Amino acid sequence: MKNLHYDSLIIGFGKGGKTLAGRLAKEGEKVALAEKDSTMYGGTCINVGCIPSKSLINSASKVKCMAGREKQSVLYSKAVKEKRRVVEMLRKKNFDKLNQLENVDIYNGTAVFSGVRQADIQTEDEIYRITADKIFINTGSTPRIPNIEGIENTKGIYTSAEIMDLDVFPERLVIIGGGYIGLEFASMFASFGSKVTVLQDGEKFLPKEDDDVAQEIKSILEAQGIEFCTGLKIERVYEENNRPSVSFKLGGEDKVINADAVLVATGRIPNTENLNCAAAGVNVTDRGVVETDSMLRTTAENIWALGDVKGGLQHTYVSLDDYRIVASQLFGEKVYNASQRKNVPYSVFLSTPYSRVGMNEREAISAGYNIKVKKLPAAAIPKAQVLNGTEGMLKAVIDADNGKILGAMLICSESFETINVVKLAIDMGADYTVLRDQIFTHPTMTEALNDLFDF
Numbered sequence: 001m002k003n004l005h006y007d008s009l010i011i012g013f014g015k016g017g018k019t020l021a022g023r024l025a026k027e028g029e030k031v032a033l034a035e036k037d038s039t040m041y042g043g044t045c046i047n048v049g050c051i052p053s054k055s056l057i058n059s060a061s062k063v064k065c066m067a068g069r070e071k072q073s074v075l076y077s078k079a080v081k082e083k084r085r086v087v088e089m090l091r092k093k094n095f096d097k098l099n100q101l102e103n104v105d106i107y108n109g110t111a112v113f114s115g116v117r118q119a120d121i122q123t124e125d126e127i128y129r130i131t132a133d134k135i136f137i138n139t140g141s142t143p144r145i146p147n148i149e150g151i152e153n154t155k156g157i158y159t160s161a162e163i164m165d166l167d168v169f170p171e172r173l174v175i176i177g178g179g180y181i182g183l184e185f186a187s188m189f190a191s192f193g194s195k196v197t198v199l200q201d202g203e204k205f206l207p208k209e210d211d212d213v214a215q216e217i218k219s220i221l222e223a224q225g226i227e228f229c230t231g232l233k234i235e236r237v238y239e240e241n242n243r244p245s246v247s248f249k250l251g252g253e254d255k256v257i258n259a260d261a262v263l264v265a266t267g268r269i270p271n272t273e274n275l276n277c278a279a280a281g282v283n284v285t286d287r288g289v290v291e292t293d294s295m296l297r298t299t300a301e302n303i304w305a306l307g308d309v310k311g312g313l314q315h316t317y318v319s320l321d322d323y324r325i326v327a328s329q330l331f332g333e334k335v336y337n338a339s340q341r342k343n344v345p346y347s348v349f350l351s352t353p354y355s356r357v358g359m360n361e362r363e364a365i366s367a368g369y370n371i372k373v374k375k376l377p378a379a380a381i382p383k384a385q386v387l388n389g390t391e392g393m394l395k396a397v398i399d400a401d402n403g404k405i406l407g408a409m410l411i412c413s414e415s416f417e418t419i420n421v422v423k424l425a426i427d428m429g430a431d432y433t434v435l436r437d438q439i440f441t442h443p444t445m446t447e448a449l450n451d452l453f454d455f
């Protein structure tokens, strides 16, 4: 065992951690960064999350006009190859960026706490016992595998990471879980030409969304050929004729569905199980989340947690903002904290993307606001006609008493870009008339905000 001391130790090569590593090094600190998996340099986003999924989604969007099985499978193979190219390129870029820094040491090994501000990193040929003045936990999260008979050992059952590496095109795909990740995959594989069925235990589709928004999204996905089964109970998964099958109970009836592949998309759990946080005095909730305060400090002095591992919203840009919170304490005005975080937008990259920021109608009413709501069909937007993407609708909620924007839900082409304009307007406390009267370029989807906010 080798004993070493650093100014800072970062556990996990996620977005917040890698950004912080670069910053600490720039500030003159000696930094150790532990990453347990050499295929994960750059973290989930680069390797098994945002980037590969969006690369595949982009390729899938181009398949639309092609028909025929041969072509679909060939296009799918090309898409997987292209995804691998992008991921490998970005992974290397992420690694090189930190590795070239003289005062950053990257350890390819699993870190486990072994004392107060002390962790052991088990690499292929050595154990490094590292003490550090500061430690940052950025270990991310992992797909949650539900307790379903046969799920662990049936061939053809995949997590989101695994299915993105599937070489054989699945003509028949079953997705367990109707959350945002499950729906992105449903839409993407349907665009490639798969016959997709989404199985969900809850009755309500996208329960966090307004009913009209959820219904619009569902209709668009159904028009893509995706089938939804809600309110069911999965009994077991098993192999039949070399293919996975899922048996479930729906309305008292026993049903079975066969597929070429089954994707399990039932949420993610924080990576703390084998971290031995207790040894460092870091409290973890019974759901495995590292407890932090608004400055992202854990219960142990000089240990912070960033990204998915600390619970809350799971997005790359949240992990990056966690970096800002920590950097503010270490090098800035020591003010910025999670309670000051303004509206966090999100996008679901469906064939017609859905993006949202702020409160929806239901939330605004239950918060006691006197509201006005405006809806606009996507077909009313000239750019939507140009793009031949007229499905969807846009919805805005404002405070009727003072004209402030409370939220927006955009189901339309390029909504993942447009939503950022609304986010900025809300954060700046703009009156709805600012978006109504703003000059935007034409023809763009963003210019639809002129009409959407014309109350």
Ligand SMILES: Cc1cc2nc3c(=O)[nH]c(=O)nc-3n(C[C@H](O)[C@H](O)[C@H](O)COP(=O)(O)OP(=O)(O)OC[C@H]3O[C@@H](n4cnc5c(N)ncnc54)[C@H](O)[C@@H]3O)c2cc1C
Pocket: 011, 012, 013, 014, 015, 016, 017, 034, 035, 036, 037, 040, 041, 042, 043, 044, 045, 046, 048, 049, 050, 051, 053, 109, 110, 111, 112, 138, 139, 140, 141, 160, 161, 181, 271, 274, 275, 306, 307, 308, 309, 314, 315, 316, 317, 319
């Ligand atoms: C399919 C999919 C699509 C997604 N799409 C989007 C999207 O479009 N936009 C978006 O913003 N977000 C998206 N997300 C979410 C986003 O990827 C995550 O929120 C984000 O990557 C989390 O980053 P992080 O900083 O918490 O850590 P991560 O990037 O998860 O990194 C943690 C790292 O720690 C390593 N590690 C874990 N334990 C140890 C240990 N003990 N020792 C050493 N190393 C360890 C892991 O191997 C991993 O590399 C998506 C996620 C998935 C799964």
